Amino acid sequence: MSGILVFAEHDGGVFKKTTFELLGKAAELGATVQAVVLGDAPAADLGAYGASTVFQVAGDFSSHDSDAVTAALAAVVEAASPAAILASTTYAAKDALPRLAARLGTGMASGVTKIDLEGDAIVARRPIYSGKAYVDVAISGSPALYTVRPNSFGQPEAGAGSADVQAVSFEAPAARLTVVERKTPETQAVDLTEADRIVSGGRSLGSKDKFDAVIRPMAAALGATAGASRAAVDAGYASHEEQVGQTGKVVNPSLYIAAGISGAIQHLAGMRSSKVIVAINTDAEAPIFEHATYGIVGDLFEVLPAIQAEVEALD
């Protein structure tokens, strides 16, 4: 098959983990692997992950302006003529890829967790109803556009090799949005949707102070991102950006620790694809235990600090 173009996103010049996941998948599909880098990042390095050609567009894309990102991607599509584009479900791609699909009149599948070849055709599987069901999507338009849920594919090993970097110029559209303020949280962690480890707390925490005193240090000790159930968010213990579930974020980490969360169907929908789920709850009958890899019946205020001490004692 012809080329698969990976949208190689980076944070200030450091490629996101998901970029490598996507490159690994594109190579596994046996395609000519291409990549697109917007802004300043070491594009040639992507050759170590199988990219033969990297199309680089100069400019400042840090403000997540979908006007600019869409126009830049459209210019690269014209230069690269890929059969498909793989991006991650990042904020930038979730804005730009549907716009690109509308601009090019092609089809798109969002948040896919599985991509396979059936003959020459790509078949992608994606969760619907926040993971309560799955569906296969086939795309007939060209290029076929996909956003992939982070942590769906493994990280490839870096090999040798350097990619051929081609500069692509594009006409930057006049800015229609102006950033007047940017607020960065005091402790910035990986976004929940991209996090590999998550520690979530529920209503049993009882107050914002206790949430901050128990959940956040546990998350910090694990290098994890803190999450919360809807009940905890509605009670004001955590911010709404931290809600995991059907009206919050759908997450896909390797490790999900649910502390004091009973496991309402909406919460389960948001985290059930986690590879390992640890549940801690005083109620042995809580539905969360039916989905847990490991369960501890006990008081989270005793159990979490004990786990944290064990984690901190690891070498």
Place this chain on the structure above:
Amino acid sequence: MKIGVCAKVTPDTGAQIKVVGNGIDTAGIKWVVNPYDAYAIEEAVKTVENHGGSVHLFTVGDDSVVAPLRAGGLAVGGEDLTQISDAALNDADSLGVAKALAASLKAAGVEAVFAGKESVDGVSSQVPAMVAELLGWPLVSIVTGFETDGSTFKATREIGGGVVEVVSGSLPAVFTCDKGLNTPRYAKLPQIMKAKRKKVIKQDLAAIGLSAADVAPKATESNFSEPAARPAGRMLSGSVQEQAKELVHLLRNEAKVL
């Protein structure tokens, strides 16, 4: 100001989803306005309360979607509902739906569009961005704060990792709404009664200048399935310290995630 809100009817988030053939078993499912679209409706209604104007709802769907949108849209301040319904849209993908909505919104002459950041059924979050592209308007997504003077706006949006931006711009524009933006009001009985008499404008594709070919799907779904059951888990036992020790040992040596 004339505001258009794109709204969709979805199963209540408490619904158990059972797959039957190429779809879901709809028996016993309670249908509601998509929760994120409820934030969009509320924000539009609040905006016209402050600045004057009217809120117009737009949806794609058969007659079954009208009752939930009367209850969750017209009864809380929407003036009318435009229902785009056409056999050619039955298998439409996001782009087909977006083309129909954009054509109808344009014909209605709205000056701003609000929509939910995603629907809780398909969870594609494609349609509002596509509508913005098709209308040629700026897109501001995942909005948790909004103010306007009627011609310019300031919107607060999340851009990942807890980072929040305030952006400004000029209307018209498309906004997708997130939890935290507002608290949707409940309809009171007199409003529910009044909503029964509000106008539903039914449009087929021809009425908005589109053909079946214009909305032919480029993305097709098949093989609906339910998630595989997780293997039975292990309940730990012993003292708190023993359980903590065992858990960390298992996470590192058995699950290999530490």
